Amino acid sequence: MKNTVSRGLAAALLLWALGTAQAQNSIVMASTTSTEQSGLFGHLLPAFTKATGVEVKVVALGTGQAIDMGRRGDADILFVHDQVAEEKFVAEGFALKRFPVMYNDFVLIGPAADPARVKGADIVQALAKVAAANAAFVSRGDKSGTHAAELRFWKLGATPEAKGTQYRECGCGMGQALNIASATGAYVLSDRATWLSFKNRADLQILVQGDARLFNQYGVLAVNPARHPHVKAAEAQKFVDWVLSPAGQASIAAYRIEGQQLFFPNASK
Numbered sequence: 672m673k674n675t676v677s678r679g680l681a682a683a684l685l686l687w688a689l690g691t692a693q694a695q696n697s698i699v700m701a702s703t704t705s706t707e708q709s710g711l712f713g714h715l716l717p718a719f720t721k722a723t724g725v726e727v728k729v730v731a732l733g734t735g736q737a738i739d740m741g742r743r744g745d746a747d748i749l750f751v752h753d754q755v756a757e758e759k760f761v762a763e764g765f766a767l768k769r770f771p772v773m774y775n776d777f778v779l780i781g782p783a784a785d786p787a788r789v790k791g792a793d794i795v796q797a798l799a800k801v802a803a804a805n806a807a808f809v810s811r812g813d814k815s816g817t818h819a820a821e822l823r824f825w826k827l828g829a830t831p832e833a834k835g836t837q838y839r840e841c842g843c844g845m846g847q848a849l850n851i852a853s854a855t856g857a858y859v860l861s862d863r864a865t866w867l868s869f870k871n872r873a874d875l876q877i878l879v880q881g882d883a884r885l886f887n888q889y890g891v892l893a894v895n896p897a898r899h900p901h902v903k904a905a906e907a908q909k910f911v912d913w914v915l916s917p918a919g920q921a922s923i924a925a926y927r928i929e930g931q932q933l934f935f936p937n938a939s940k
Contacts, residue, residue: 697726698906701738701746703816704844706889707731709864709933714926719913725906733844735814741765741892744899748907752816752862752889766892772914773923773934774888777820778866779879780849781858789858790878795828797879805835807857809848812840816887821860824884849875862887864933889934891915915940 706712707729716727730740734751741749742765749766751757757769779797781789787804789797801808811818825834837857841848845865852859853873861869866877879885891914893907913919920936927933 696724696906697728698747698903698910699728699730699745700748700750700910701730701732701736701740702750703734703737703752703889704731704846705752705817705862705865706750708844708846709862709868710928711864711923711926711934715914715919715922718922719910719919722913722918723909725909727910731844733811733813733815733818735816735819741894744894744902747894747903748910749892749894750889751892752887753819754888754890756816756819757890757892760892764895765898766895769890769892770911770915771937771939772889772891773920773936773938774886775863775934776880776887777817777860777885778863778877779858780852780861780866780875781878782856783874783876784856785878787858792879794824794879794882794884798824799828801858802833802835805837807837807855808834808839809852809855809857809859810838810840811845811848811860812842813844815845817845817860817862820885820887824860827884867928867931867933888937914938 712729720726730746734753734756737749737751738756738760740746741760760766761769779789779794787800787806789800792800810821841851845861846869848859849861849869850871851857853871853875891911893904893911894902896902896904915938920938923934923936924932
């Protein structure tokens with residue numbers, strides 16, 4: 672009986688120790704939805720874990736919400752795409768440095784019939800046409816990097832009040848916004864990676880692309896342990912070092928859907 676209890680206790684202690692070791696050897700990453708919904712992390716993170724032994728638990732949010740997680744100390748590392756907000760995060764002391772890691776671009780999606788006649792226009796002209804036609808437009812409305820970019824583009828060509836009565840904020844991720852646009856025949860700004868991985872397109876298509884202002888840069892930032900001593904700074908730094916390394920950059924470049932590359936590495940230290 673005593674031997675049985677001893678063996679049971681030993682097994683329980685072993686499981687507890689293994690669980691504790693695994694928890695210590697993992698990090699929480701707050702990231703934009705596009706890296707998750709595009710499938711990139713399903714490709715990238717197993718390669719990182721294999722190389723370092725560190726597991727990554729991803730919380731996919733709009734970039735604004737992801738940065739707020741880092742500001743509260745609820746994440747060890749951020750992988751996001753709003754350079755202005757990222758630089759502010761560093762200036763406030765919540766990270767020591769922001770590292771560019773990869774890029775793709777934004778595209779304006781809309782119905783094939785193109786009621787606002789935006790095809791061939793640049794992004795600022797296109798949004799002005801959407802407003803003038805009072806065409807349906809779905810906005811993320813979630814303080815994400817995509818939402819921040821959309822608002823910048825509107826301000827260049829149309830005041831917020833001039834967006835029209837069919838401008839709708841969903842307060843949702845990119846995949847949901849695309850689903851709403853698909854169901855309602857609306858225009859929507861998307862990152863190209865999520866669009867390429869999106870299956871429920873109906874008659875939606877890319878109508879505006881190639882404008883230099885649609886460039887979409889991603890950055891990685893480890894949370895500063897001086898602000899939040901409990902964060903796993905060493906493990907977070909391992910991810911920064913790996914994703915900026917030739918191996919990490921090659922892994923990003925290798926991710927494709929139907930032969931199309933979704934993200935383009937451009938690490939800078």
